[in-house]
Amino acid sequence: MTLREKLNAGRFVVTAEIGPPKGTDVGRLMEHIELLRGKVDAANVTDNQSAVMRVCSLAISVLALRNGLEPILQMTCRDRNRIGLQSDLLGAHVLGIRNVLCMTGDYVSSGDHKDAKPVYDIESVQLLRIVERLNSGRDMAGNELAGGTDFYQGAVVTPETDYLEPQLVKFEKKVNAGARFFQTQAIFDIEAFSSFMSFARTFPVKVLAGIVVLKSVGMANYMNRNVPGIRVPEDLIEELRSAGRENALDRGIDIAARHIRQLKEKNLCDGVHIMAIGIEEKVPLIMERAGLL
Template identity: 45%
Template sequence: MYNVHGLREKLALGKFVTTVELEPPKGADPLPTMEAAKFLRGKVDAVNIADSPMATLRMSPIALAHIVQEDLGLEAIFHLTCRDRNLLGLQSELLGAAALGVRNILTLTGDSPSRGDHPEVKGVFETDSIGLARLAERLNQGYDLTGHELNGPTRFLIGGVANPGAEDLDAEVAKLAAKVEVGVRFVQTQPVFDIETALRFWERTRHLPVHILFGLLPLKSARQARYFNEKVPGVRVGEDVIQKVEEGGRAAGIALCRELYGGLREFAAGAHLFPIGDLRAVYEILDIDTDLRRAAM
């Protein structure tokens, strides 16, 4: 059976946790994601399984999270969006996930289908991420949305997202407080590229009973950094960081993440890594054995 000393317990004990985001395959074969995940077993505390990210078709995150946990013994956090399911469907998915032992959830509103590979489909969006977290907490209490009692409650560790670099930080803190009020107990943030941004957000939210895992994304180029500044709201890469990556390329991006990772250990609950298709970067940031780095190439 799966190790009961999982993410919930580690966070409660104050252990600095590390999570890594993985993308499900486009197809019925889970092997590509499993190959990536197997080298992380025993090296990170959990992996995130995205829910058709950017509204592009991918394997069910619940099914894949279950396979990762059962076959690899690696704890998983499944993403669930409000984009593709109405309130009845969301409850059904959550009950199925609980039955499969997949109990860490990241609640998301979701990207518009117009951004993805099926732009003609209609998004549902019957609720948002706060409503979804409230729904999951309701199931934890043993009741469905209409107040009918379940034959057994769920036991989800409910997560949410936040943006430490938001232009309106007061509004972002208020939104996080609303999420905590309805049941969110851990947060994985948008990428941060300097310790000051993370520390400022932590100081503003430390009164809330929530564990914050700050996002780290190893930049590969100055062009990529400028893309974030131009296209991703609330994510800011400073000119000093851009200059370092322009001069040092991928190696500089890795070095910056390693420095941030060490700094976060002083105050944060953990770090969440976005490898963006470069899993070797995870090994390098965490200083995992070089044999594993070669195996991932």
């Protein structure tokens, strides 16, 4: 069953993330694919994440697909104009990719080519609209395609942002533009998330809650200070602190697993998206503790 089929069937899904390498050596990447295959339902392939230039997400998505891991192709609007994006989408479809996650993309200043000219010809809502259009057999300009696409397109949302109102409006716009599923930015407050979900549930879309594994007190504090849309509550930080420096990661894995279990038991959402940055190998352990394996 594909990701789309599982979600449509009401299965609680798990997605993870794999980052293309900077360079042509895919050795470590292959290890991650191997690790996740058969455990997660699909894996996002990031698109020059944080504007750091890497192997394109399309190539790595194909690699994952060929190795038995269903990819979710991330596409950002930073590096390609509408022609490039459509062209790559068609190419991806030809190569068998069906899941695509549409994003505007981090600004070039956060990456390693800060003097690059950012494109942003279009943005996430409009990209979703394009995918919808390609699915209907036409391109953005209205030209008929010799063979349309059949993408399962998703988008992102940040439910724990400190300024939610316009974010919710944008969520709705994305739904209207054709988003079928959402992956959220990391959530740590189940209560707050459930109130977001009561809003999201009014739309015909699937929502996968973002899970970030806390590795240390320092990391939690750093994210609170610097990462937009992430809010680690004080009691979780205290919980990490009480575990001591040595056992913090293990406790973080516990917290992630606990959250996943709660989400699933309360039927709050349709799955989880685990972002285990730098500790991809721990994903199976998290799933295990969450009772998903």
